[in-house]
Amino acid sequence: MKTPQNDKLKYHTPPLPSKSQQKSEAKSRTHRLAMPSPSLRLAVVGAGAAGLVAARELRREGHSPVVFERAASVGGTWLYDAAPATSDPLAAGAAHSSLYASLRTNLPREVMGFLDFPFASSAAEAGGGGDTRRFPGHDEVLRYLEEFARRFDLYGLVRFGTEVVRVRRDGGGGGGRWAVTSRKIGEKGRREEEEEVYDAIVVCNGHYTEPRVAHIPGVEAWPGKQMHSHNYRVPEPFHDQVVIIIGASASAVDISRDLAGVAKEVHVADRSAPACTCKRQPGYDNMWLHSMIDHAQEDGCVVFQDGSSIKADVIMHCTGYLYDFPFLEDDSAITVDDNCVDPLYKHVFPPEVAPHLSFIGLPWKVIPFPLFELQSKWVAGVLSGRVKLPSREEMMEDVKAFHSKMEARGWPKRYAHNFSDCQFEYDDWLAEQCGHPPIEQWRKLMYAANSENKAARPESYRDEWDDDHLVAEAAEDFKKYL
């Protein structure tokens, strides 16, 4: 691919925030410290929840971010794509989002929202026509993110319909400046490339788009249809079919229940189930739990590890997603191996080029929005020089120590960004770096209460709970922002 000459590069000079923008932000600002460094020109990739809050925090710190978003609107994952256009149902294709029609949040809204912009049902009530449920449908999350973007005047920072296709270091040493090539996705499919230079890149491209697919011996000759949950929307096309779902994640659970209402049979293959598992699921007469698939056959049968077999029409891979940064050139100083993005100091900065390249939102098994917010505050503060990073050597030592700890626990590399047992410790560490209060106690308790409730009432946790006292505490806390 031809690389344009440096003398053809353009410097981007985004508009400064208007007086009204500054005023509206001041209303919800918790604190602001002196900024020792000049405003930087920053490229943010993505206008999902992470990109939006990153843009807000960067601008609050006095920087000038430009947000590149290939979709026509904000929201990322929450921008539901009813009819994904894809020729390969196992691949990402052109489908923007991985949401299915029936999706309701798996976190209570009080927990899920940004720290200083409550995701409160009162806003839905006030707006009329909103979804006031504690675990609302996906439309309500999109409304919330759109409101966030309006409230903090972020729309003007976003270049919609613009995809970042290449990011490479501009000039040698230190990782100081970056050339960003983007292309406008034109109305008639006309595409033009443009290259500009930025002082730093903040990557917020999400990690629920590039499907990870299970390996099934013999599947090439198996005559049925395979698809990934990324491309699942509604159950109707599976009417009267025999469907095998691979996985045990939130999507696998939701989709298996969605399908049980219309399919002839649903068989869930869970790799963590003992090899002899084959049992009907309580409350269903057409759904079974199995151990993992052993192999698939030319005659249409799929054989499980216990030797039992099912003649199936569809195998649905609810097997998660892969980190993917197709726009980063080899000089980005990171690699992705076994779904581990490495080396990264505290899952954000590649030491070699810190702080000029950063990643928001990599950890999983977390409450995403507050974590994005704290990471963004940290990145913004570090870029202005207000918050200090350790030396490159010290950051590399920290990364090595992290990997040694993973090895000692016997964790595979792909668990590197699994925060199931450390998210609040991490959040509070970030908060401390930025001079921000730690995560609220009620949020931590509510998260734990929701996990317990989900385990106790897997079918009904979204509509029945025992933590109303925490809901009341959150409502009280939210008063300072509403």
Ligand SMILES: Cc1cc2nc3c(=O)[nH]c(=O)nc-3n(C[C@H](O)[C@H](O)[C@H](O)COP(=O)(O)OP(=O)(O)OC[C@H]3O[C@@H](n4cnc5c(N)ncnc54)[C@H](O)[C@@H]3O)c2cc1C
């Ligand atoms: C099925 C499902 C259910 C979920 N349920 C919940 C839930 O209940 N609660 C919760 O808190 N979280 C949930 N999540 C997690 C959810 O993904 C996060 O809440 C959050 O929306 C992720 O935000 P993000 O900004 O990191 O990524 P995304 O929302 O994926 O946004 C990334 C954006 O970057 C853009 N982009 C990517 N590459 C480029 C490029 N090269 N150039 C320009 N733009 C680019 C994309 O178009 C996209 O808009 C769920 C996720 C899935 C998939």
